[in-house]
Amino acid sequence: MLFxxxxxxxxxxxxxxxxxxxxxxxxxxxAIPLILMSRDVVGLAQTGTGKTASxxxxxxxxxxxxxxxxRMPRSLILTPTRELAAQIAENFDTYGKYHNLEKALLVGGTxxxxxxxxxxxxxxxxxxxxxxxxxxxxxGKILLTDIKVFVIDEADRMLDMGFIxxxxxIASILPFSRQTLLFSATMPPVIRKLTEKFLSNPKEVSxxxxxxxxxxxxxxxxxxxxxxxxxxxxxxxxxxxVKNAFIFCNRKRDIDGLSKFLFSRGYAAKGLHGDMxxxxxxxxxxxxxxxxxxxxxxxxxxxxxxxxxxxxxxxxFDVPFNAEDYIHRIGRTxxxxxxxxxxxxxCKDDVKFVDAVEALIKKKITVQKAGGGKNxxxxxxxxxxxxxxxxxxxxxxxxxxxxxxxxxQKTFKACSVKPVKQECKKSGNKPxxxxxxGFGSDIPDFFDN
Ligand code: AMP
Numbered sequence: 001m002l003f004x005x006x007x008x009x010x011x012x013x014x015x016x017x018x019x020x021x022x023x024x025x026x027x028x029x030x031a032i033p034l035i036l037m038s039r040d041v042v043g044l045a046q047t048g049t050g051k052t053a054s055x056x057x058x059x060x061x062x063x064x065x066x067x068x069x070x071r072m073p074r075s076l077i078l079t080p081t082r083e084l085a086a087q088i089a090e091n092f093d094t095y096g097k098y099h100n101l102e103k104a105l106l107v108g109g110t111x112x113x114x115x116x117x118x119x120x121x122x123x124x125x126x127x128x129x130x131x132x133x134x135x136x137x138x139x140g141k142i143l144l145t146d147i148k149v150f151v152i153d154e155a156d157r158m159l160d161m162g163f164i165x166x167x168x169x170i171a172s173i174l175p176f177s178r179q180t181l182l183f184s185a186t187m188p189p190v191i192r193k194l195t196e197k198f199l200s201n202p203k204e205v206s207x208x209x210x211x212x213x214x215x216x217x218x219x220x221x222x223x224x225x226x227x228x229x230x231x232x233x234x235x236x237x238x239x240x241x242v243k244n245a246f247i248f249c250n251r252k253r254d255i256d257g258l259s260k261f262l263f264s265r266g267y268a269a270k271g272l273h274g275d276m277x278x279x280x281x282x283x284x285x286x287x288x289x290x291x292x293x294x295x296x297x298x299x300x301x302x303x304x305x306x307x308x309x310x311x312x313x314x315x316x317f318d319v320p321f322n323a324e325d326y327i328h329r330i331g332r333t334x335x336x337x338x339x340x341x342x343x344x345x346x347c348k349d350d351v352k353f354v355d356a357v358e359a360l361i362k363k364k365i366t367v368q369k370a371g372g373g374k375n376x377x378x379x380x381x382x383x384x385x386x387x388x389x390x391x392x393x394x395x396x397x398x399x400x401x402x403x404x405x406x407x408x409q410k411t412f413k414a415c416s417v418k419p420v421k422q423e424c425k426k427s428g429n430k431p432x433x434x435x436x437x438g439f440g441s442d443i444p445d446f447f448d449n
Contacts, residue, residue, distance in 0.1 A: 006032040011098035012060055019094060025050030030205035031181075032058050038179050040199040044206035046185040046331045047154075051207075055151050055181050056091040059125070062149060062179075064099050068122035072146040073104070076174070077127045078167060080157040081301060082107040082278060083285060085127045088153065092125055101125055106132045109278030116141050130158070130166035137173070147174045155184035155191045160322060161301065164190060171198040185331075186324050217314075217334035219342045221354065221365040229345050230261045233315060236343055237267060237295070245313035246332050247297045250321060258317060259297045268293035272302045300325045308332070316344040323356040343368075 003016050003024055024032065027045040034041050035058035045051040059075055068074050079085045085107045092103050104118040106128035112135075119126075119142055126133075126142075136142045150171070152158065158167060171180075180199045184191050195202060224232045233247070247269075249255050255271040262269035270293050272284050281302065288296045289308055296303075300320065311333045320326050326344075333340025344365060346354050358364050 001029050006057075007036045007061075008032065008057055009061055009064070011064075012057055012095060015095045015097050016057070018097075025054070025207075027051050027205065027207045028054040028057070030207070031055065034203050034205065035059070035179070035181060036061060038062075040180045040202040041182070042187075042195050042199065042202045042204045043181065043183040044185070044187060044204065045183060046207075046328065048331055049207050051183055052088055052091045052153075053095065055153075055183065056088065057095055059149055059151075060092070060096045060099055060101065063101055063124045066124075068102060068124045069146065070122050071119050071141065072143045073119070073123045073126035074146055075125050075149040075151070076133075076144065076147050076170075077125065077151040077153060078130055078133070078158070078163075078170065079127065079153045080129065080161050080163060082109060082129060083281065083302070084154060085129060086282065088127050092127075103127065106136060107278075108132050109281075112136070130163045130170060133170060134166055137170075144170075144174050147178050150174055150178050150180045152180070152182045152194075155182050155194065156186045156188060156324065157328075159188060159190055160325075164194065167194065168197075185328060188324075217330050217340045217342050219330065219344070219365045220368040221344045221346060222368055224345050224347060226347050229317065229347070230258060232345060233258075233317060233343075234262065234265050234267075236315075237262075240313065240341065242294065242313050244291070244294050244308075244311055245296070245315055246303060246308075246311060246329070247295055247315040247317050248303065248320070248325075248329050249297060249299060250318035252299055254317070255297050255299065259295075262295060262297070267295055269295035269297055272296055272298040274299060274301050276302075300328070303329075303332075312340060314340070314342045316342070319344055319346045319350040319353040319357065321353060323353070323360040326357045327361065 001023055003013055003021070006024060006029070008016070027043060027049045031041055031043050031051075031054040035055060043051060043054060045054070055077075063074055066074060077085075077088055079088060085105050089103055089105055092101065101124040102118075102122060103125035104115060104123040104127070106115050106126060108129060108131060112132075115132075116136070119136075133142070137144065152167060155167075158164060180202070182191075182195055182199060182202070222232060222236075236242075237245075247258065249258060252273045252275055255273045259269045259271040270284055270288070272281060272288075276284070284296075287293060296308075297317075300322075314330050314333045316326065316329060320329065330340075330342035333342060344354075344357075354365070
């Protein structure tokens, strides 16, 4: 399929061509023609699938025909975070460079006066976080009666962040005749209800199953304890020769501590979280994007939708409390056909969260013990793939190993990551209480390095 077949105009095609894109991604192929036909669309797609362009490209076409009036934006995109808003704005700059569309960002943490001045001049595209938009609306600084296209991006994240009442409020003040597009990586019941309430006969397009994780992401689970977690993480970073990674923490307070720790170990690591000033967040993210440092330690909220490609690794320093965050997190690696690795560190109190993740992704994550082999992760050892999910050790139940499984695990041992069970046998350690196989007193090899 070629972009030319989707119904986009010359100027937009030229901008796409400038980006070097040769063909539309599946979500673009499905969504763009529908949006150009003025249909309401529900798009089930994760970040990394090209979903932002799937709505920005047709919106540029739709909006190219008119002119904005003061304080009356012609389209509205709601996003959960400022970073995501900035990325969407970047998309409009990139794909709309041969059009004369005015856009404005209404996000918290930046000067409201400047935003109001911009609105006064008239904008075609308004990209906003729900709180700031309602704030300005309630002050009478903005009129929403001319909105032709309304986009709710990352709806499931909006739900996690408690934005659904705000979205309902905003949707109910928009003109009835608008076109509405909703994008979400997953479709929990609340979001389903939202689509029924605010979209008119929507067409649903989906590029992944809601609970799927990318096939080309190798997923590993390490049972450890909170005191050792940082050391274990540093060991794997060294072992896998990690060049670029997201490291997710559940708590903001851990982000600074972990970045200091990794920095002290000689790693180029920086933290990103919601308590940082907006300017600092933008600067940090841009520096990461520009490869000025290697490891970005962040919270789910801060990282949501941040578009950085070519990530070799994702680390879940903590098992996410919300199982769906696991899918979002590890979606940062294994993009564009590349193989990526996702490591998750779990402590014994995390059993229920690991169970929830495994139930959602419908498979068990391969339990590994980090070893100190010399093998680097530059190219993923083929043998890693040989350990399939059915044959791996279980963290919750003692499992008999078949001969075939033993053989696979031996091959696996040759490549620097060691199956937990085998290691327990070697050291005489027993799985700890409750059947959890932790490190116990079995010190990982890399501590000796
Ligand atoms: P998104 O899913 O919107 O976060 O997009 C992920 C990345 O895919 C962004 O860096 C886009 O620049 C890139 N992208 C979007 N559409 C295409 C395409 N058709 N071909 C190649 N890359 C694309």
